[in-house]
Amino acid sequence: MKDFLQLMGSTTATPVGLEAYLIVAAALFVLGLTACIARRNAIGILIGIELMLNAAVLNFMAFWRFQGSPLDGPAALAGPVMGIFIIVLAACEAAVALAVLLNLYFNFGTVEVDMVHEMKE
Amino acid sequence: MAATETAGWLGANLSFWAITILVLVSAAFTVYARSIIQAAYSLFFTLLGMAGFYVLLGSGFLAIAQVIIYIGGILVLIMFGVLLTDRPIAAQTSSLKWTYAAASLGTGLLLVNVFIRIILSADWQPASALGEPREAIAELGHVLLGSQLLSLELAGLTLLLCLIGAAYLVRRREQ
Numbered sequence: 001m002k003d004f005l006q007l008m009g010s011t012t013a014t015p016v017g018l019e020a021y022l023i024v025a026a027a028l029f030v031l032g033l034t035a036c037i038a039r040r041n042a043i044g045i046l047i048g049i050e051l052m053l054n055a056a057v058l059n060f061m062a063f064w065r066f067q068g069s070p071l072d073g074p075a076a077l078a079g080p081v082m083g084i085f086i087i088v089l090a091a092c093e094a095a096v097a098l099a100v101l102l103n104l105y106f107n108f109g110t111v112e113v114d115m116v117h118e119m120k121e
Numbered sequence: 122m123a124a125t126e127t128a129g130w131l132g133a134n135l136s137f138w139a140i141t142i143l144v145l146v147s148a149a150f151t152v153y154a155r156s157i158i159q160a161a162y163s164l165f166f167t168l169l170g171m172a173g174f175y176v177l178l179g180s181g182f183l184a185i186a187q188v189i190i191y192i193g194g195i196l197v198l199i200m201f202g203v204l205l206t207d208r209p210i211a212a213q214t215s216s217l218k219w220t221y222a223a224a225s226l227g228t229g230l231l232l233v234n235v236f237i238r239i240i241l242s243a244d245w246q247p248a249s250a251l252g253e254p255r256e257a258i259a260e261l262g263h264v265l266l267g268s269q270l271l272s273l274e275l276a277g278l279t280l281l282l283c284l285i286g287a288a289y290l291v292r293r294r295e296q
Contacts (some may be wrong), residue, residue, distance in 0.1 A: 015130045015133055015134065016130075016133070016134050016137045016177075017247070018245050018247045019240055019241060019245065020137070020141075021174070021178070022240045023236075023237055023240055024141050024144065024145070024174075026233055026236035026237065026240065027145055027148075027233055028144065028145070028148055028167075029236075030229045030232050030233040030236070031145075031148045031149060031151075031152050031229065032148075032152075033225075033228075033229065033232070034152050034225040034226065034228070034229040035151065035152040035160075037221060037224070037225035037228065038152065038153070038218070038221045038222040038224075038225040038226075039152075039157075040218050040221075041157045043157055043161075043199060043202050043203055043206065044157050044160060046199065046202075047151060047157075047160055047161065047164055047199065048152070050164065050191075050195065050199075051148055051151065051152075051164075051167065054167070054168070054171050054191075057171070057175075057183075058171065058174055061174070061175055061178045061180065061183070062178060064178070065178045065179055066245075066247035067247075076257075076260070076264070077257060077260060077261050077264045079178070079180065079183075080180040080182060080183045080261055081261070081264060081265065081269055083175070083180070083183045083186075083187075084183065084186060084265070085272065085276055087183075087186055087187065087190050087191065088190070088276045088279075088280060089276070089279065090190075090191070090195060091190055091194055091195055091280065092279055092280050092283035092284075093283075094194075094195045094198050094199065095198065095283050095284060095287045096283050096286060096287050096290075098198055098199070098201070098202040098287070099286070099287035099288075099290035099291045100290060101202055101206060102202070102205060102206065102290075102291050103290055103291065105205070105206040111206045114218075
């Protein structure tokens with residue numbers, strides 16, 4: 001129990017541990033997956049995907065911060081660099097997804113995925 | 122000396138827990154909010170909290186990029202999408218199907234239980250001595266334009282192609 005408290009940073013001698021960040025990221029990922037399953041609106045599914053991407057960036061950053069090697073090696077700035085690339089690709093994905101959704105809305109009058117059965121006009 | 126060191130992590134740890142509560146509560150609201158616009162507003166607080174995590178983990182630059190690109194770009198884009206595709210309030214049904222919501226809640230609890238067990242049982246060996254996270258924006262610039270130059274150019278090219286493709290997809294068609 002004391003180990004667990006120390007891991008979670010409730011003693012002030014140590015910073016919050018790696019596991020705490022990983023658990024938060026896992027919870028965020030599962031919430032995003034839940035949004036993808038539970039939402040009928042396609043934009044809600046897109047929001048769920050954004051939550052999952054954020055969880056991935058948090059994992060990269062946590063492993064970067066707690067890596068054993070000194071920060072001068074080849075992986076010196078791997079965390080922020082991966083984070084920047086993920087954010088840029090998330091921006092691409094959001095732009096294309098919203099263009100597709102607008103087309104869906106023009107053609108079907110709705111963006112609810114269980115009302116749209118076919119891709120062709 | 123030892124006293125200042127032991128008190129040194131109190132603020133960071135308290136911030137971690139405050140941000141964790143903010144992120145998880147607003148993310149849960151994002152998932153289970155009744156209307157999609159409420160979910161989009163709630164996503165704002167989740168993304169802001171993630172920026173706080175990046176500050177705590179020692180990369181102020183990524184936090185700024187998160188605020189500018191995610192909140193200033195993607196979230197605004199999502200809100201435009203919501204406003205352009207939503208039907209009038211009267212015709213609106215809940216965007217959440219309750220059978221799906223219950224099933225996803227059960228699956229989610231099971232899955233997060235599995236993840237937490239895996240994380241806690243793994244033998245992580247984090248660095249024994251963690252210093253203050255250091256700010257390295259200048260080094261980040263050298264890495265991005267040095268060893269990661271090809272990746273950076275490809276990311277920029279992908280962004281350009283995506284924007285052209287998106288503009289092509291929503292173009293005005295001749296009837």
